[in-house]
Amino acid sequence: MDFGFVGPTYQARSLRLDAQRTVNLYPEVDQSGAGKAVKALFGTPGLVAFATLPTAPVRCLWAGEERLFAVGGDALYEVYSDASYDLRGPVGDDAGHTPAMIFPNGVGTQILIISAGLAYVDSGTGPEQCEFSEGGDVEALTGCFLDGYGIVHAPYSKQFFYSALNDFTSWDEPDFQSQEAYPDNIYALLADHRELWSFGDQTIEIYRNEGDIDQVFRTDPSGFIDMGIVSSYSPVKVPGGGPAWLSGDARGRIVAYRVSGFSPVRISNHAVEAAWSKYSTVNDTIGYIYTEQGHTFIVWTFPTENATWAYDLSTDMWHERAYGSGLDRHRGRCHAFTFGKHFVGDHTTGTIYQQSVEIYTDDGTPITRMRTAPHLHAEGARVFHNRLQLDVEVGEVASPQFSLEVSNNGGRTFGTAKTATAGAIGDYTARILWRRLGSSRDRVYRVTSTAAMRQAWVAALLKAKPGAP
Numbered sequence: 001m002d003f004g005f006v007g008p009t010y011q012a013r014s015l016r017l018d019a020q021r022t023v024n025l026y027p028e029v030d031q032s033g034a035g036k037a038v039k040a041l042f043g044t045p046g047l048v049a050f051a052t053l054p055t056a057p058v059r060c061l062w063a064g065e066e067r068l069f070a071v072g073g074d075a076l077y078e079v080y081s082d083a084s085y086d087l088r089g090p091v092g093d094d095a096g097h098t099p100a101m102i103f104p105n106g107v108g109t110q111i112l113i114i115s116a117g118l119a120y121v122d123s124g125t126g127p128e129q130c131e132f133s134e135g136g137d138v139e140a141l142t143g144c145f146l147d148g149y150g151i152v153h154a155p156y157s158k159q160f161f162y163s164a165l166n167d168f169t170s171w172d173e174p175d176f177q178s179q180e181a182y183p184d185n186i187y188a189l190l191a192d193h194r195e196l197w198s199f200g201d202q203t204i205e206i207y208r209n210e211g212d213i214d215q216v217f218r219t220d221p222s223g224f225i226d227m228g229i230v231s232s233y234s235p236v237k238v239p240g241g242g243p244a245w246l247s248g249d250a251r252g253r254i255v256a257y258r259v260s261g262f263s264p265v266r267i268s269n270h271a272v273e274a275a276w277s278k279y280s281t282v283n284d285t286i287g288y289i290y291t292e293q294g295h296t297f298i299v300w301t302f303p304t305e306n307a308t309w310a311y312d313l314s315t316d317m318w319h320e321r322a323y324g325s326g327l328d329r330h331r332g333r334c335h336a337f338t339f340g341k342h343f344v345g346d347h348t349t350g351t352i353y354q355q356s357v358e359i360y361t362d363d364g365t366p367i368t369r370m371r372t373a374p375h376l377h378a379e380g381a382r383v384f385h386n387r388l389q390l391d392v393e394v395g396e397v398a399s400p401q402f403s404l405e406v407s408n409n410g411g412r413t414f415g416t417a418k419t420a421t422a423g424a425i426g427d428y429t430a431r432i433l434w435r436r437l438g439s440s441r442d443r444v445y446r447v448t449s450t451a452a453m454r455q456a457w458v459a460a461l462l463k464a465k466p467g468a469p
Helices: 270-277
Strands: 019-023 025-029 039-043 046-052 058-064 067-072 075-079 085-090 101-104 111-115 118-122 127-129 142-146 149-153 159-164 167-178 186-192 195-200 204-209 217-225 236-238 242-248 254-260 263-266 286-292 295-302 307-312 317-321 332-338 341-346 351-356 369-372 383-392 401-407 418-421 432-435 442-449 456-466
Touching: 019 025, 025 295, 025 307, 025 317, 025 369, 046 341, 058 101, 058 111, 058 332, 058 341, 058 351, 067 111, 067 332, 067 341, 085 127, 101 142, 111 142, 111 149, 118 167, 142 195, 149 186, 159 186, 186 236, 186 242, 195 217, 236 286, 236 295, 242 286, 254 270, 286 332, 295 332, 332 351, 383 401, 383 442, 418 432, 442 456
Parallel strands: 019 317, 142 186
Antiparallel strands: 019 369, 025 039, 039 456, 046 351, 058 067, 067 075, 075 085, 101 111, 111 118, 118 127, 142 149, 149 159, 159 167, 186 195, 195 204, 204 217, 236 242, 242 254, 254 263, 286 295, 295 307, 307 317, 332 341, 341 351, 369 442, 383 432, 383 456, 401 418, 401 442
């Protein structure tokens, strides 16, 4: 029987209810309706080093038309398709190596860099610190580009400032807008669908360019959301779908949302929120978004908690991403797509990785792929487990190994792993089997593999027989 082996991470507050985990695998639904199974698990992308910057960590990646810029540590670089790079010049850094941001102007002659609380502009000769025409630094925690204007806000202020039209070198201190509807500070700015989203810790306000040169941006009368964000670096722009972010409010909830119009739609679930609620801090969360193989993933990393979560917009399912045998947070903290490739920047070193589902290790480190299945029970009756067969894609590498662990106490603890091995290269019919698995009244299976191959887990088929109550 198929007992629902394929699925997302969903560890409920009580493991007795649900103990599912999906690590470095994600569910994909068979859209033909005629496949062998309704859905299968596929391996998340691997990494291979592309270029290593001399300053670290990689705090930002930005891709233009066949161009790639990066902030590594306290310096701006342009990286080329052959993995060589040029140092553009220094920008700021801070003790926490917080994320940097890069935006182009509307005519392609400048980029605006936000780094460690200040704004910089590179007009082709290297980054220079932005200053107001009246004097003083242009401070910037986050920012964006919209309708020809660079827009920034100082750390935890109620005002955002905008540059001259298509000129990041020109800033006038009177060119600003203040939060109007609620007196919270601005934590993040994001441009989407020609609208400016201003995220506070309690509320969100949306502005539009109304064409008034004396006050360029005005609030949208219906653009107010009574919830805020928990991290300045959690908002991402969903292609064709508006922003998504990690939200918190005065009621203490930590919830992931995206918007439909101006209405927030909850995309996290009770199990994911229960995991986040145990974290000591979430205000350093870093988010990015990318699309590959028809899936659009929002990836949120929690640096203090050493954890990475991914949400698949195509399936509305969550999975976890991790590095190494210790299941540490994923190495990537920022993303860009150019030269026909996906790139992510390392959270600790200066390495920029190419990321692809056709790469089967994390730059030589085995990827631990793990699925903890749903509870298997028969209304309290003892079930005798004769054989478990894992239906996976085999034949690409010789003797790939898969480990099975068994829990008879609801997923709290697992016994000694039992290893099964598939056949030789070219043996596409080899089976992965475990036999004589004993009995239980409530069982949870966990399967793990680090095999460097295309991972496609279609199903786990169990031959079992219920006994007496």
